Amino acid sequence: MRKRFPLKVSISGVRGIIGESLTPQIAARFASAFGTYLGQGPVLVGQDTRPSGTMLKKAVLSGLLATGCQPVEVGVLPIPTILFLTREKQARGAVVITASHNPPEWNGLKFIGPEGLYLRSSQVEEFLDIFHQGEFTFVPAERIKPVIQEKNAGELHLKKILAHLKVNSIRRRKFRVVADCANGAGATLLPQLLQELGCDSLLLNTNLNGQFAHQSEPVPENLGELCRRVKEFGADLGLAQDADADRLALVDEKGRPLGEDLTLALAVQHGLKKKRGPVVVNLSASMAIEELAARFRVPVIRTKIGEINVVEAMLEHGAVIGGEGNGGVIWPEIHPCRDSLTATALMLETLAESQEPLSALAAAFRTYHLVKDKMDCPAELAFRAVVELRHRYQGENISTLDGLKISWPDSWVHLRPSNTEPIIRLLAESRSAARSRRLIENFKKEIKKIIRQLA
Amino acid sequence: MKLLKLNISGVRGLVGQTITPELVIDFASAFGTMLPAGPVLVGRDSRRSGPMVQEAVMSALLSTGHEVINLGICPTPVIQFLVRQHRAAGAVSITAGHNPAEWNALNFINSQGTYLNEFQGSELLDIYHLGRFAHQKLKKSPAVVSEVNPEEVYFSWLKTRLRTAEISRARFKVVVDPCNGAGARLVNKFFAALGCELVAVNNEPNGYFPHDPEPRPRNAGEVASLVRATGANSGFLLNSDVSRVSLVTETGETLSEEYTLPVVAGYYLERQPGAVVTSLSTSRIIEEVASRFQVPVLRTRVGQSALVQTMLQEGAALAGEGSGGLALADFQPAFDGFVVMGLILEMMAVRQKKLSELVKALPRYHIVKDKIICPPHRLHSLVAETRKLYPRAEINSLDGLHFTLKDTWVHVRASSTEPLIRIIAESASAARAQLEVDKVVAFLNRLLG
Numbered sequence: 001m002r003k004r005f006p007l008k009v010s011i012s013g014v015r016g017i018i019g020e021s022l023t024p025q026i027a028a029r030f031a032s033a034f035g036t037y038l039g040q041g042p043v044l045v046g047q048d049t050r051p052s053g054t055m056l057k058k059a060v061l062s063g064l065l066a067t068g069c070q071p072v073e074v075g076v077l078p079i080p081t082i083l084f085l086t087r088e089k090q091a092r093g094a095v096v097i098t099a100s101h102n103p104p105e106w107n108g109l110k111f112i113g114p115e116g117l118y119l120r121s122s123q124v125e126e127f128l129d130i131f132h133q134g135e136f137t138f139v140p141a142e143r144i145k146p147v148i149q150e151k152n153a154g155e156l157h158l159k160k161i162l163a164h165l166k167v168n169s170i171r172r173r174k175f176r177v178v179a180d181c182a183n184g185a186g187a188t189l190l191p192q193l194l195q196e197l198g199c200d201s202l203l204l205n206t207n208l209n210g211q212f213a214h215q216s217e218p219v220p221e222n223l224g225e226l227c228r229r230v231k232e233f234g235a236d237l238g239l240a241q242d243a244d245a246d247r248l249a250l251v252d253e254k255g256r257p258l259g260e261d262l263t264l265a266l267a268v269q270h271g272l273k274k275k276r277g278p279v280v281v282n283l284s285a286s287m288a289i290e291e292l293a294a295r296f297r298v299p300v301i302r303t304k305i306g307e308i309n310v311v312e313a314m315l316e317h318g319a320v321i322g323g324e325g326n327g328g329v330i331w332p333e334i335h336p337c338r339d340s341l342t343a344t345a346l347m348l349e350t351l352a353e354s355q356e357p358l359s360a361l362a363a364a365f366r367t368y369h370l371v372k373d374k375m376d377c378p379a380e381l382a383f384r385a386v387v388e389l390r391h392r393y394q395g396e397n398i399s400t401l402d403g404l405k406i407s408w409p410d411s412w413v414h415l416r417p418s419n420t421e422p423i424i425r426l427l428a429e430s431r432s433a434a435r436s437r438r439l440i441e442n443f444k445k446e447i448k449k450i451i452r453q454l455a
Numbered sequence: 456m457k458l459l460k461l462n463i464s465g466v467r468g469l470v471g472q473t474i475t476p477e478l479v480i481d482f483a484s485a486f487g488t489m490l491p492a493g494p495v496l497v498g499r500d501s502r503r504s505g506p507m508v509q510e511a512v513m514s515a516l517l518s519t520g521h522e523v524i525n526l527g528i529c530p531t532p533v534i535q536f537l538v539r540q541h542r543a544a545g546a547v548s549i550t551a552g553h554n555p556a557e558w559n560a561l562n563f564i565n566s567q568g569t570y571l572n573e574f575q576g577s578e579l580l581d582i583y584h585l586g587r588f589a590h591q592k593l594k595k596s597p598a599v600v601s602e603v604n605p606e607e608v609y610f611s612w613l614k615t616r617l618r619t620a621e622i623s624r625a626r627f628k629v630v631v632d633p634c635n636g637a638g639a640r641l642v643n644k645f646f647a648a649l650g651c652e653l654v655a656v657n658n659e660p661n662g663y664f665p666h667d668p669e670p671r672p673r674n675a676g677e678v679a680s681l682v683r684a685t686g687a688n689s690g691f692l693l694n695s696d697v698s699r700v701s702l703v704t705e706t707g708e709t710l711s712e713e714y715t716l717p718v719v720a721g722y723y724l725e726r727q728p729g730a731v732v733t734s735l736s737t738s739r740i741i742e743e744v745a746s747r748f749q750v751p752v753l754r755t756r757v758g759q760s761a762l763v764q765t766m767l768q769e770g771a772a773l774a775g776e777g778s779g780g781l782a783l784a785d786f787q788p789a790f791d792g793f794v795v796m797g798l799i800l801e802m803m804a805v806r807q808k809k810l811s812e813l814v815k816a817l818p819r820y821h822i823v824k825d826k827i828i829c830p831p832h833r834l835h836s837l838v839a840e841t842r843k844l845y846p847r848a849e850i851n852s853l854d855g856l857h858f859t860l861k862d863t864w865v866h867v868r869a870s871s872t873e874p875l876i877r878i879i880a881e882s883a884s885a886a887r888a889q890l891e892v893d894k895v896v897a898f899l900n901r902l903l904g
Contacts, residue, residue, distance in 0.1 A: 017592075018592055018593050019518075019590045019591050020590075020592075023588075023590050024480045024511070024515050024517075024518045024590075025477055025481065025484070027514070028476035028480055028511060029476075029477055031476070032476060032477070051593050051594060051595050051596035052596060054517060054599060055593060055596065056514070057514075058510040058513045058514035059476065059480060059510070059511060059514035061506075061507075061510040062507050062510040062511035062514065066470075066475060066476050066507050104594070105594070136475075138471030138472070141470035141471065141504040141558075141559070142556065142557070144470070144503045144504050144506070147510075
């Protein structure tokens with residue numbers, strides 16, 4: 001059998017395996033296309049901690065230089081910090097060398113446009129057209145600019161976060177915190193943020209050597225050590241970042257992982273307390289958001305999955321807070337992007353303002369049970385199966401914005417063929433874990449039956 | 456016409472047209488694939504395109520599993536010296552030498568510190584054309600080590616190889632024009648080590664070339680007037696990577712770059728007797744110098760690679776050519792402008808003579824050089840046509856066509872670095888040399904239509 005060399009080009013950039021599919025040649029071509037697309041001007045270049053980062057970065061720098069851009073190297077930084085800095089420094093855009101939570105043999109390039117936003121799908125299309133046509137606007141030698149290296153660029157991000165918080169009331173509480181940075185880029189700034197907020201912290205996995213400490217998705221099954229340490233340390237809360245530091249999961253003072261959807265719920269509650277306004281979340285976020293919004297009498301807008309979709313709707317509707325159920329909190333006061341540092345600050349502020357422990361704050365949302373699952377299914381069949389289900393459930397309250405979501409008064413199920421893998425993702429939420437589980441199992445059975453008929 | 460030239464030791468082209476990140480990565484990946492395991496040195500001259508090319512080179516070397524020692528802006532002879540010092544697997548020098556600022560080039564250097572030989576060069580091209588590069592998985596990244604002031608160890612070596620005490624005692628005043636190239640600023644350290652007083656112009660390594668970085672009288676005006684104004688003992692003009700030098704005497708006379716080789720040979724052969732290797736395009740002055748020392752002159756193809764390889768194979772004392780580049784076997788197998796400047800000062804000190812006096816001892820020939828632009832695919836066939844012009848001449852076809860007439864020679868050859876045909880003639884009479892060059896140029900232009 002021929003060996004396959006996976007290279008994935010998608011709306012969120014390009015990813016591949018180092019030494020096989022993602023070569024310096026490809027990285028330089030993408031950077032040349034991006035430089036051509038942006039036109040000449042400053043472009044930030046950041047990276048995560050993977051060992052292949054330097055090699056790819058140099059290819060990217062070369063492509064940007066050749067197209068007349070002024071690369072500004074910011075080193076290893078969280079993705080939200082790079083997004084923030086792109087706007088703050090009025091750069092034309094940014095390239096981040098990262099494969100977020102893919103295994104270490106992978107790496108990739110993410111492309112950020114002006115204003116510090118991910119490219120919209122129409123922009124990605126334009127940019128990829130340039131890449132595929134291979135006609136890059138290389139500038140003559142005398143218009144090539146030098147590379148600028150910026151050290152400690154991330155402090156600007158922390159400054160802005162601190163400026164928007166009641167720092168003193170948080171400091172007064174002297175919170176005890178255990179933070180797991182998953183040996184990701186978050187380790188560059190989270191410790192300093194906690195220190196600025198007067199926390200007594202125990203830091204786990206803060207090496208920047210590119211060896212991820214554990215599967216870096218901040219889901220409960222990866223947080224065993226954090227939960228244990230929270231109890232040992234007698235902490236008020238535990239924090240878990242993913243490798244890019246855009247998502248945040250919480251562990252309560254009893255050492256129990258709260259589930260990522262709770263980060264969003266707590267953040268939305270706190271955000272609405274600070275300022276009332278529309279809330280934007282994706283289709284997969286918990287119903288708790290609607291309940292919260294009803295309490296504050298503000299509208300909820302639901303979007304397709306994908307950070308840029310949420311961000312665009314937030315900007316359009318002037319949302320005061322929003323995000324994704326996977327722990328990606330977006331608070332536009334700082335910058336419209338998922339940001340675990342901003343989320344951390346909001347969590348500490350909400351704890352400081354409440355006299356209750358985290359477990360009690362979370363209990364208010366514990367009436368919902370969100371179950372996530374997936375099933376193997378070839379991409380083509382997956383789409384056809386979802387179309388068939390849309391017909392079958394036409395009479396119900398359905399949304400076809402992204403796959404199929406069927407809502408009932410106190411439960412829902414969301415079925416979505418993955419864009420990157422041959423699987424269907426299933427999510428269900430209800431007032432009981434058993435019922436959510438049952439919803440998922442029933443739909444799995446139904447999909448299997450449809451697939452058999454289709455095949 | 457897109458300008459890109461491959462030759463045995465590298466690739467050269469116009470930045471943005473042919474020298475693009477991807478082409479550079481392809482070549483450097485081929486080089487990284489070819490080299491045995493081990494660190495690779497990377498340095499560049501001061502051209503504005505240097506960082507773009509260097510980042511691409513370093514990316515490819517890392518990807519093929521090599522540790523990179525980043526020398527930053529560094530003259531090629533210093534890089535060649537440091538390859539042996541570091542026991543490196545090889546080196547890449549990013550410089551287009553004497554070409555204008557819009558050019559750049561990769562020059563590949565092997566573990567002996569010489570340009571790739573013919574076999575290594577063709578192996579490199581085979582890997583490049585095949586396009587199968589040994590990209591590694593990089594579970595652990597090879598390091599990039601930046602070396603600060605890499606020239607210092609080189610200068611302290613060179614100081615011990617020259618008769619530094621005698622040079623210092625002479626308290627020379629020297630004018631130098633590094634053309635804002637890789638030699639800028641370093642010349643201060645170099646001449647200070649030799650106890651010379653330095654007057655430098657265009658001495659910032661910023662890549663703004665006030666004139667083409669080609670050492671020849673046309674570009675030597677500033678040096679000549681400064682020599683006269685300051686009463687200096689000599690003037691030197693460097694190319695962008697300090698591999699070529701042309702001379703200005705204490706009277707302010709700008710010497711043809713053809714004189715660098717015979718002036719140095721006239722002294723060095725006494726210090727170190729042995730054969731002289733030169734190219735077919737180089738003035739016959741060297742024959743007269745060699746006959747004084749009763750050593751043979753071996754003529755071979757143009758270019759550092761062929762000349763230095765022949766020098767090593769034949770155990771010759773030196774190799775050099777009319778461009779002002781020469782390598783001295785006793786120093787290092789590399790065209791080295793610092794060695795050349797050092798030896799000229801040493802000669803002036805030891806012989807206690809002025810540079811003009813040393814030059815006066817050499818025969819005067821008149822050499823005329825011209826070039827015509829020619830599409831790459833017609834270069835060699837057009838050169839071959841010129842046989843018809845000289846049916847009765849003695850012909851050497853080692854590198855283009857070299858015609859020896861009674862008291863004149865004419866050399867017609869395809870450039871190995873640009874899509875050009877070069878025409879060079881030398882004669883005791885200036886008019887005759889010009890006549891022969893004009894004849895060939897007119898003939899070729901007719902064929903080009």
